[in-house]
Amino acid sequence: MDETPAALRAGILGAAFRRRPPVGPLPGHIAPYAAQVSTLDVLLAELDGPDWSAVVIYDWNVQDVVAHLMATDRLLADQLSGERPPESDVDARTAAAITSERAHSPEETRTAWRRHARDLCTRLTGPGTPDKVWIRQPLRLENAVVARAFETWVHATDIAAAVRRSLPVPLPDHLHAIADLGVRSLPAALAARGIETTGTARVLLEGPGGGDWLVPLGDDHPRTTLRLDVLDFCMLAADRRTPAEVDAAIEGDPTLAHHLLAAAPAFAGP
Incomplete structure (x- = not known):
């Protein structure tokens, strides 16, 4: 549930648009990232200085x-020209970027990140x-663009917690796009964890931005229904919460439901 007061949300979003005006109408899959x-x-x-440390x-x-x-934004942007970048490993690129940016001031890093993010939005259109x-x-x-929105949101939340600030959750339409990507990834997540199963799972995510999904897992036989808060699911998929930390209601096969909860963060990065 979004516990951010409406006035705070409006203030943050208003400041965002004043500081960085929208580049114009964006396709639906790009808007969550830009926001x-x-x-x-x-x-x-x-x-301030201590916050950045x-x-x-x-x-x-x-x-x-x-x-x-x-x-990671640059990795995506480099591929929009149709060329496969020679260093496509996210971890290697991250290590190089961290080493490079530690030689610059925090404000210079922020400016460079913002410039690359804006360039990515331009290239995507x-x-x-x-x-x-x-x-x-x-x-x-x-x-991939929705995944960039997801990671940017998660790391913004990480930063806000570290510096004791509050942030609004994404707008409902944007949160729905993020949740949709997470739910649709569940069959591949199960496979990545080496879990073989059959049947169909129903995933009900409650709250603004939630929805109702049928997840095919090999056949049309309904086996389980999993109901939880949309924010809990997204934070679970981001590996910021554990299955034990989310309040999930389960109907039907509990084993399959617990497999889904355990597999949800299979593709979470750092």
């Missing part, structure tokens, strides 16, 4: 996390974009 970039940019603009995840501070986001790209795995371009 999360604007929201994170507003948060970063408020940080706060440890966020692993041993990464705020500047390192922004460098990681920039490295241009002609001749590929149907598929590679970010840790082959992805349809539309799914």
Whole structure:
């Protein structure tokens, strides 16, 4: 559930658009990413020197996390020209970006990240974009862009927690796109975890941005229904919550439901 007061949400989003005006109408799959970039940019603009040194995840501070986001955005942008970049490994690119950006000021890193994010939005609206790209795995371009929105939101939340700030959740339409990608990835997530199953699972995500999905797992036989809050599911898929930390109601086969919950973060990055 979105516990952010409406006035706070309006203030943050308003500041985002004043600081970084929209580039014009964006296709639906790009809008969630552009919105999360604007929201994170507003948060970063408020940080002072000590904030930028706060440890966020692993041993990464705020500047390192922004460098990681920039490295992954650049990986996607490099592929929009139709060329496979020579260094397509996200972890290798992240390590290089962190090392490089530690030689710059936090504000310089923020400016570079914002410039690359804006360039990515521009390229995504241009002609001749590929149907598929590679970010840790082959992805349809539309799914890759939603994944970038997802990761930007998750890391913005990570940063906000580290520096004791609050952020609004994504708009319902944007959150639905993120949740939809997570639910549609469940069959592949089960396979990635080596879990073989059959039947159909129904996933009901409650709250603004939620929805109702039927997840085919080999045949049309209904086996389980999984009901939980849409934010809980997204944070579970991002590996920011564990199955034990989400309040999931299960009907039908509990084993399959628990497999789905356990597999949800199979494709989560750092």
